[in-house]
Amino acid sequence: MAQENLSVVLRSQGDLRLENLPIPEPGPDDVLLQMHSVGICGSDVHYWQHGRIGDFVVRKPMVLGHEAAGVVVKTGSAVKHLKIGDRVAIEPGVPRDMDEFFKNGRYNLSPSIFFCATPPDNGNLCRYYKHNANFCYKLPDNVTFEEGALIEPLSVGIHACRRGGVTLGSTVFICGSGPIGLVCLLVAKAMGASKVIISDIVPERLSMAKELGADFQLQVKRENGPQQLAKSVEDLLGAQPHVTIECTGVESSVQTAIYATRSGGVVVLVGLGSEMATIPLINAAVREVDIRGVFRYCNTWPMAINMLASGKVNVKPLVTHRFPLEQAVQAFETTRQGVGIKVMLKCNQNDQNP
Amino acid sequence: MAQENLSVVLRSQGDLRLENLPIPEPGPDDVLLQMHSVGICGSDVHYWQHGRIGDFVVRKPMVLGHEAAGVVVKTGSAVKHLKIGDRVAIEPGVPRDMDEFFKNGRYNLSPSIFFCATPPDNGNLCRYYKHNANFCYKLPDNVTFEEGALIEPLSVGIHACRRGGVTLGSTVFICGSGPIGLVCLLVAKAMGASKVIISDIVPERLSMAKELGADFQLQVKRENGPQQLAKSVEDLLGAQPHVTIECTGVESSVQTAIYATRSGGVVVLVGLGSEMATIPLINAAVREVDIRGVFRYCNTWPMAINMLASGKVNVKPLVTHRFPLEQAVQAFETTRQGVGIKVMLKCNQNDQNP
Amino acid sequence: MAQENLSVVLRSQGDLRLENLPIPEPGPDDVLLQMHSVGICGSDVHYWQHGRIGDFVVRKPMVLGHEAAGVVVKTGSAVKHLKIGDRVAIEPGVPRDMDEFFKNGRYNLSPSIFFCATPPDNGNLCRYYKHNANFCYKLPDNVTFEEGALIEPLSVGIHACRRGGVTLGSTVFICGSGPIGLVCLLVAKAMGASKVIISDIVPERLSMAKELGADFQLQVKRENGPQQLAKSVEDLLGAQPHVTIECTGVESSVQTAIYATRSGGVVVLVGLGSEMATIPLINAAVREVDIRGVFRYCNTWPMAINMLASGKVNVKPLVTHRFPLEQAVQAFETTRQGVGIKVMLKCNQNDQNP
Amino acid sequence: MAQENLSVVLRSQGDLRLENLPIPEPGPDDVLLQMHSVGICGSDVHYWQHGRIGDFVVRKPMVLGHEAAGVVVKTGSAVKHLKIGDRVAIEPGVPRDMDEFFKNGRYNLSPSIFFCATPPDNGNLCRYYKHNANFCYKLPDNVTFEEGALIEPLSVGIHACRRGGVTLGSTVFICGSGPIGLVCLLVAKAMGASKVIISDIVPERLSMAKELGADFQLQVKRENGPQQLAKSVEDLLGAQPHVTIECTGVESSVQTAIYATRSGGVVVLVGLGSEMATIPLINAAVREVDIRGVFRYCNTWPMAINMLASGKVNVKPLVTHRFPLEQAVQAFETTRQGVGIKVMLKCNQNDQNP
Ligand SMILES: NC(=O)c1ccc[n+]([C@@H]2O[C@H](COP(=O)([O-])OP(=O)(O)OC[C@H]3O[C@@H](n4cnc5c(N)ncnc54)[C@H](O)[C@@H]3O)[C@@H](O)[C@H]2O)c1
Ligand SMILES: NC(=O)c1ccc[n+]([C@@H]2O[C@H](COP(=O)([O-])OP(=O)(O)OC[C@H]3O[C@@H](n4cnc5c(N)ncnc54)[C@H](O)[C@@H]3O)[C@@H](O)[C@H]2O)c1
Ligand SMILES: NC(=O)c1ccc[n+]([C@@H]2O[C@H](COP(=O)([O-])OP(=O)(O)OC[C@H]3O[C@@H](n4cnc5c(N)ncnc54)[C@H](O)[C@@H]3O)[C@@H](O)[C@H]2O)c1
Ligand SMILES: NC(=O)c1ccc[n+]([C@@H]2O[C@H](COP(=O)([O-])OP(=O)(O)OC[C@H]3O[C@@H](n4cnc5c(N)ncnc54)[C@H](O)[C@@H]3O)[C@@H](O)[C@H]2O)c1
Ligand SMILES: [Zn+2]
Ligand SMILES: [Zn+2]
Ligand SMILES: [Zn+2]
Numbered sequence A, B, C, D: 001m002a003q004e005n006l007s008v009v010l011r012s013q014g015d016l017r018l019e020n021l022p023i024p025e026p027g028p029d030d031v032l033l034q035m036h037s038v039g040i041c042g043s044d045v046h047y048w049q050h051g052r053i054g055d056f057v058v059r060k061p062m063v064l065g066h067e068a069a070g071v072v073v074k075t076g077s078a079v080k081h082l083k084i085g086d087r088v089a090i091e092p093g094v095p096r097d098m099d100e101f102f103k104n105g106r107y108n109l110s111p112s113i114f115f116c117a118t119p120p121d122n123g124n125l126c127r128y129y130k131h132n133a134n135f136c137y138k139l140p141d142n143v144t145f146e147e148g149a150l151i152e153p154l155s156v157g158i159h160a161c162r163r164g165g166v167t168l169g170s171t172v173f174i175c176g177s178g179p180i181g182l183v184c185l186l187v188a189k190a191m192g193a194s195k196v197i198i199s200d201i202v203p204e205r206l207s208m209a210k211e212l213g214a215d216f217q218l219q220v221k222r223e224n225g226p227q228q229l230a231k232s233v234e235d236l237l238g239a240q241p242h243v244t245i246e247c248t249g250v251e252s253s254v255q256t257a258i259y260a261t262r263s264g265g266v267v268v269l270v271g272l273g274s275e276m277a278t279i280p281l282i283n284a285a286v287r288e289v290d291i292r293g294v295f296r297y298c299n300t301w302p303m304a305i306n307m308l309a310s311g312k313v314n315v316k317p318l319v320t321h322r323f324p325l326e327q328a329v330q331a332f333e334t335t336r337q338g339v340g341i342k343v344m345l346k347c348n349q350n351d352q353n354p
């Protein structure tokens, strides 16, 4: 095993560096992983640029990265289901307390949860990383490391579609064609949605959505009002969508989402905007359009692995850029510029394959 | 049968009169009812005072009233389950089209639904009224006409608690102690809620809530901010409530409702405020506090009758005033002044009992 | 319009004939349809061979057929959403009473429901047939009549998968590869099931299942015990299935279904066997494997049309034989022999296309 | 702290003794409890009489008891939410592995779960017992130790009613008036059931059920057939019950349960009978009467404590006998004879209060 552990460290707002950190020692319930592929997320870039997201503030150096897959190189004494050499995908959130949320199966809501690269918890953009083995999932041979890493954003899409109740024959409106909007698109289709319409303001993002299977694209212009956009959605689909998944966080887009959705349907809020939002709440209430938030995900990795192994979903086209770990700063700059969809960092010098 | 049909007619905004209208002839699926007890609802008063509620505008004379019970005096040719002399409670909403909402069991969302005293549909504040027999429910002997009439507001509470998922051991926060807040209180308790806290700005309303079984009362003052009120709710209950039922329609109260509710819980919107509302949407989203509206109710009468017949819920204390139909204007004035809780109009000259 | 109405009439057990019946006159809520394609169902054959299914006994001549699509040639006075020339699929079950089941959205359970070709109600294997317009659904141009007719068996699959909770990443075990097992297979896949294993005793049926997308086939032999078969299912899938859909009605297969299903999962009973069945009930109970029956379907046509129009599901390969209406007896004989999967009768002399 | 730990040990089938065992040392996540009140369960008696229940066989001496409450006398190093002196109720099942069942909130289905007094795991009928602190719940001052101990059987009732979907206005049929049937009765009533009918063959049990609030009692006689009994249930209630909770495990009673339940309703299987059962499966299937098992419970303690503290449920009358721990054999003999309902063992020599 290498004696160094090159890591992408955010020392403070704007100060992103590669540093050599000690290789951690796994506790009894942990595994030590040699990292293989780690995607860069919008939140990683946000911490770098702004030093905080909401109440989470970077107060001390933190390793970034939470969309990750690697190989087991050491197992804690109590670990039974994994062994050295296993290829695994990492679920970055690990509940610390056996509180009511955990016991009820909604551990993502546990306030004390550990989460990679959310201050003060370190992420896994590095060579060697230890993680609770119960939140590492063995990948079948026909699922690549990069697919494994992409389970993290995919999980947001799974949780969103699940909370929205997307099912066979559903019509779905997705606001925003960023990486998160796109994974929602892929998942909605895989769950049987018959028609998906997706919006964005940037035409390139809509083209990508079209390639990934969106049935209709709606280009949003500054001058379009929410009710007008809602009308366009209805006209294109032939009826109002059963489910709308908001993936921009923009206030006017949330308004459009509500107006657009069919009575008795659901608006899922994935995008995170400003603290207060002004929305047509009565319109939602009297048509019983439920508004349901999404906070990350829970219980998605096993189903995601099943999906990927069976080819129900193809996430490979989401990876548009790859950089070796050594070029992390350049990779972050690429993500910051919004070029492509997903940038992958390759953490293993001897294996830079997908 | 009497040859006159004294009716409470709203001719136009502000113009409320007693008029003699023809006795209607039931169609094949209808029953003709001799009305017994009809409650006055906030919406009846609102139409009288403002001539409209949202998009529903009084454009021609309309009979008011939709909280009603009476006796079958004639049956349409196709009616099988009711006979002359049956005492019935009336569900005021009758779907006209067999659309997707009706087929799916959510007929309250059907856009073309008939609804008593919602323009242009006539209500039942009169001596004789015909209604679709499928939406008239036979009352057992031990349920009074007034209890039958109160099933209408009670149904709002049932639908709200059901949409909120109130169940055994739930803790519930109800915003507003008007008639609707109070029926939510009664229903929540009957569904097994362990603790209910209720708010209002008027102390008398809180006293009434206390009498009806509220475990805690929270008096809201102008200077209290929503987060401060949310904190008080948590302090009183010892933990955040699982479910919050908003029954004021006031924007600041919706804000309080969101801040107050436990992660993974539900805010039910019953109160109807202004078109747009500014709310802490992100707070709800990242804690997965669902926001669910209530539009009237569906499928509540049979369960409500079961409840009343078995004594699970006691709605009798809600009736604080009674007037004969002839004094309808005075009765409306009483409701307008916000005195007491529920005013009952007694439509049968020969039987003014509860 | 032709003056004759050639119809497939079952006069009594074993006595199947083509007869000329009067062309019916649509009532106000009906449409008159010129039939185009009607599939033969196992139940049609069963009535022919045995004169009864359970408590439903053929006591007077009955027109067979309930998997059907046609063209509107006349509309009742109250019909708004259909017009002459519309191509429609027919939902054969039409509730007669607005009872609790209908109001709750589970109208298939309404005991007084009309159902095509269930005694004493006539089916639609004929040239002209009238039906309640609310249960006729307009087909988009890109959905053929035969696809429209196949919505009926497909609906059984939709209802079964929906009751089973099949969703993204589910693993599913289907017992029996008859027409019903096969539609369950197609629907499960379209809902996102990652792996489907299907069983049968006849190798040809398994081959067909393989062609339609089954991931694994399990050939059942007389000497295999239920627990042994359950073990094979687990071995092939790598874990017990989340959902098992029983489509044979055979007692030993129900036993296998229970043993095979994962704890906390669901066994859906579609197949209909004998009145009493001996099953490992405790095994299901202590592992909280729910047992849920399926009685036909409700609220499936709109979602099925969405699916077919969007190409989410390809039912075309299910049609293996076609006969003109005039050769109905020969067509029934083909179905009786269990050759192929679905036999279609073409009812329009001028258009025998799919 | 006392240096002895008097314990009720089942050495092997039929050999029940009081022995002095060492006082256990709590691990970091445990608390050491001084036991106060422990109820005797039918399963304790069954192990004593038969040495096994199904696959669980007593192969080495085992301490009995799993319905228990006590006081914290020592806390493990990692325990945060409990302190010395806290009065707690004990949830006897503690999942050992963070498997899919645990992560999904259904930890009762985890195959490797620890469970008090299920071989080979020791129970808590002793003076001092250590338990995972996360499965010990602090009792409010107004909830007695005995009420705390009764949360265990009560939890079976909560889980059963929850799985059955009992809610406001439900009508419920409970088969069997043993301790488990009675807690189901109490819980169903607290959840808003309007009418509960309960059966038994022993008149005294029915009298007790009546005292505890059953609306109707059905005395089952050997000569009554299941369909006849089902008819009696319908006649008494005026309609078929929405939910039936089977608490006898007797085959004919399961048959009655199915015939009796309303179409679209639920039969909950709590009673555990023999491996195979012959039941009218088709009757359940075609009426979509779901059959759902109950295996113990999960996530019930917090809601049960809320209920008890708020007085929503009164379990105190269930305790009909009390014995000091020293008289455990006599206490077991009392339970074996089926006298009364619940026998409590008082484990603290200095405090034998409820
Ligand atoms: N809730 C969660 O757990 C969770 C998890 C991950 C991401 N997120 C949030 O999801 C959102 C999307 O993430 P992303 O990585 O795809 O971000 P992104 O910024 O790459 O994508 C957002 C897209 O929305 C488009 N957009 C902006 N305004 C629009 C408008 N008015 N109408 C339509 N499209 C518009 C942008 O052009 C962009 O393509 C972000 O707000 C992020 O914070 C939430
Ligand atoms: N969604 C539906 O189907 C439906 C049906 C019936 C009524 N409603 C609505 O429900 C609401 C309540 O109806 P009601 O008849 O009880 O009305 P109401 O006016 O009698 O009661 C409202 C109560 O809220 C109190 N209140 C006002 N501001 C408050 C604040 N900031 N905090 C706490 N309490 C406050 C008032 O003092 C009053 O007692 C109304 O908005 C009505 O339109 C909706
Ligand atoms: N519940 C409903 O609403 C509903 C609707 C339609 C059909 N059905 C029922 O569904 C069942 C299937 O219908 P179908 O038209 O496909 O019938 P089918 O007879 O064509 O198919 C049944 C298949 O099961 C196979 N089979 C028999 N024993 C088996 C065993 N032990 N293991 C595995 N496979 C076995 C047969 O070889 C056959 O291929 C029938 O019982 C039918 O009555 C129910
Ligand atoms: N599923 C679980 O997690 C779980 C948990 C606890 C208990 N149980 C089971 O629940 C059942 C009840 O437990 P209990 O402690 O109340 O047992 P119990 O033996 O005290 O009570 C059973 C009652 O059923 C009555 N009975 C017998 N035959 C009957 C019939 N044909 N019709 C009506 N009543 C009849 C008996 O007279 C008796 O009163 C047992 O089978 C037990 O194993 C299951
Ligand atoms: Zn991310
Ligand atoms: Zn009203
Ligand atoms: Zn059929």
Ligand SMILES: [Zn+2]
Residues within 6 Å of the ligand: D041, D042, D043, D066, D067, D152, D153
């Ligand atoms: Zn027990």
